[in-house]
Amino acid sequence: MSEFATTIERLCEASKRDYINPYSSLEWPETLDPEQWFTSPELISLSGSEAYDRLPEPVRKRLSFYEAVNFFSLNIHGEKYLVEGLARRLYARRPGGSESDELTRYFHHFLDEENKHMVYFGGFCMRYAGKIYPDKKMAFPREYEEGEEDFLFFAKIMIFEEIADAFNVRMARDGRLVPLARRINSLHHRDEARHLAFGRRMVKELFTRYSEKWSAGTLEGVREYAGNYLKATWREYYNPEVYRDAGLDSPYEIHSAALADPTGCERRRRISEPCVRYLLENEILVEEPLL
Amino acid sequence: MKTEAEIKHALREWIARASGKIDARNLSDETPIVEQRIISSLQVMDLILFLERLSARPVEVDRLKPGVFRDINSIYSGFFHSGSETE
Numbered sequence: 001m002s003e004f005a006t007t008i009e010r011l012c013e014a015s016k017r018d019y020i021n022p023y024s025s026l027e028w029p030e031t032l033d034p035e036q037w038f039t040s041p042e043l044i045s046l047s048g049s050e051a052y053d054r055l056p057e058p059v060r061k062r063l064s065f066y067e068a069v070n071f072f073s074l075n076i077h078g079e080k081y082l083v084e085g086l087a088r089r090l091y092a093r094r095p096g097g098s099e100s101d102e103l104t105r106y107f108h109h110f111l112d113e114e115n116k117h118m119v120y121f122g123g124f125c126m127r128y129a130g131k132i133y134p135d136k137k138m139a140f141p142r143e144y145e146e147g148e149e150d151f152l153f154f155a156k157i158m159i160f161e162e163i164a165d166a167f168n169v170r171m172a173r174d175g176r177l178v179p180l181a182r183r184i185n186s187l188h189h190r191d192e193a194r195h196l197a198f199g200r201r202m203v204k205e206l207f208t209r210y211s212e213k214w215s216a217g218t219l220e221g222v223r224e225y226a227g228n229y230l231k232a233t234w235r236e237y238y239n240p241e242v243y244r245d246a247g248l249d250s251p252y253e254i255h256s257a258a259l260a261d262p263t264g265c266e267r268r269r270r271i272s273e274p275c276v277r278y279l280l281e282n283e284i285l286v287e288e289p290l291l
Numbered sequence: 292m293k294t295e296a297e298i299k300h301a302l303r304e305w306i307a308r309a310s311g312k313i314d315a316r317n318l319s320d321e322t323p324i325v326e327q328r329i330i331s332s333l334q335v336m337d338l339i340l341f342l343e344r345l346s347a348r349p350v351e352v353d354r355l356k357p358g359v360f361r362d363i364n365s366i367y368s369g370f371f372h373s374g375s376e377t378e
Contacts, residue, residue: 136352138335138360140325225333232333240340241349252344 004205008102011194015109018190022116025187029180032128035061037176038068043167045238048263051254063246066129068181070242071167072121073133075188078160079114079121085153086111106198113191120184133241137232145218147210152225154206155284158199159230162275165192204282226279227289234268234291235259265291298345298371302363305341309334320363335360342370 035058044060044067046052055063086107094100125132144152165188171177172186211219238258243251258264268291279285293301299320307315310329313322324330330338338360339350350370359369 134352136336136339136350138332138352138355140332225331228331228333232336235336240343252340255340 004201005102007201008106008198011198012102012105012109014194015106015113015191018194020116020187020190022119026120026123026180026183028123028127032065032178032180034065036178037061037064037174038178038181039064039071040171040174040177042267043067043170045242045264046254046258048267049258049261051248051257055248059247063242063248066242066245069125069129069131070133070237070239071164072125072184073135074236075164076118076121076125076132077135077137078157078164079118082157083111083114085157086114089150110195110198113195117188117191120187124180124184133239136236145210145214147206148214148218148222151203151206151210151222154199154202155226156229158196158203159226159275160233161192161195161199163230163233163271165189165196166271166274168192200278203284207282207284223284223286226284227287230272230276230289231291234272293345295367295371299363299367301345302366305338306330306363309337318363320367323362325360330360342366346370 038061041047041060041064044052044064046063052060089103090107090111091104092100094103122132168185168189172182172189174182177185211222214222238255240251240255243254248254272291276285276288280288303315303318306324306329307313307318310324313329318324318329322329325332339352343350356369359365
């Protein structure tokens with residue numbers, strides 16, 4: 001059995017041990033007081049900007065609620081994409097032999113866990129906000145070289161989950177947050193720790209296996225896409241609809257100013273650093289993207 | 292209310308700036324911006340926000356028709372054509 005197959009086997013066993021029921025893991029209050037923290041203030045997209053500094057605390061707290069709804073909505077969209085892609089890859093024949101069966105076994109756990117996450121995230125958004133913020137990402141169909149589509153699928157999942165998990169870890173231990181918000185972040189992180197370990201190994205395996213076969217143009221395109229995907233992922237954390245729902249004037253102007261704000265740039269760089277370092281170490285990226 | 296020419300000019304400027312691969316003067320209303328990879332699928336998200344701002348109304352991505360981002364003419368027809376959308 002290859003080292004990768006052994007890792008997958010170990011992750012399958014951990015998933016079985018840590019199996020949870022999403023319907024009994026959370027208690028949902030009938031209503032929530034909006035003047036509480038739902039997102040750690042330092043992680044609010046506007047935090048550190050002049051616009052944020054001018055807001056009174058009750059408005060900051062209301063903004064933190066809609067930022068949480070946006071964060072959970074982004075997770076739902078990311079997980080829907082993941083579930084669709086994993087379902088297509090179940091029982092697929094793959095080159096590489098021994099790990100094919102292990103991969104399918106692990107995909108069953110992965111799918112189960114991602115579905116549970118959507119129960120948490122969707123439960124919060126629909127109960128307390130009555131909506132999920134829509135997904136604005138689009139994909140255009142195109143041709144791929146061998147292994148390119150699989151690599152990009154898992155690289156996108158890895159990048160998305162690494163950033164989301166950094167938020168989960170910080171918010172799961174933030175005593176200022178409403179207990180329900182902390183608990184959702186904590187439950188998500190519990191499974192994501194395994195998904196991240198898998199994601200890093202899978203991305204490295206696929207890149208090692210296929211990148212030497214790709215043309216120079218494809219390799220360059222893959223690298224460019226990975227960096228741009230990281231930037232695009234961050235841009236989704238800045239949602240004008242959130243600012244409008246929180247009662248802020250000129251939401252699109254706030255959006256543009258927040259993205260350009262140096263405090264926000266530094267926050268994005270700092271949070272992305274472990275993911276970027278991994279991509280650089282494995283030569284998937286050749287330079288640090290400007291976030 | 293913005294005229295068709297003003298909207299197309301704003302679109303041309305935005306696409307050229309976002310792409311960094313083409314000068315706005317070389318971008319015609321029929322240049323296939325997706326097919327020629329002037330704009331990537333990842334940049335469409337920002338383009339949608341720009342269109343929301345320009346048209347002062349939200350874009351429902353689920354209801355977009357294929358080809359709506361093909362070129363500037365298609366974007367204009369898809370998001371602005373009925374006349375009263377732009378302020």
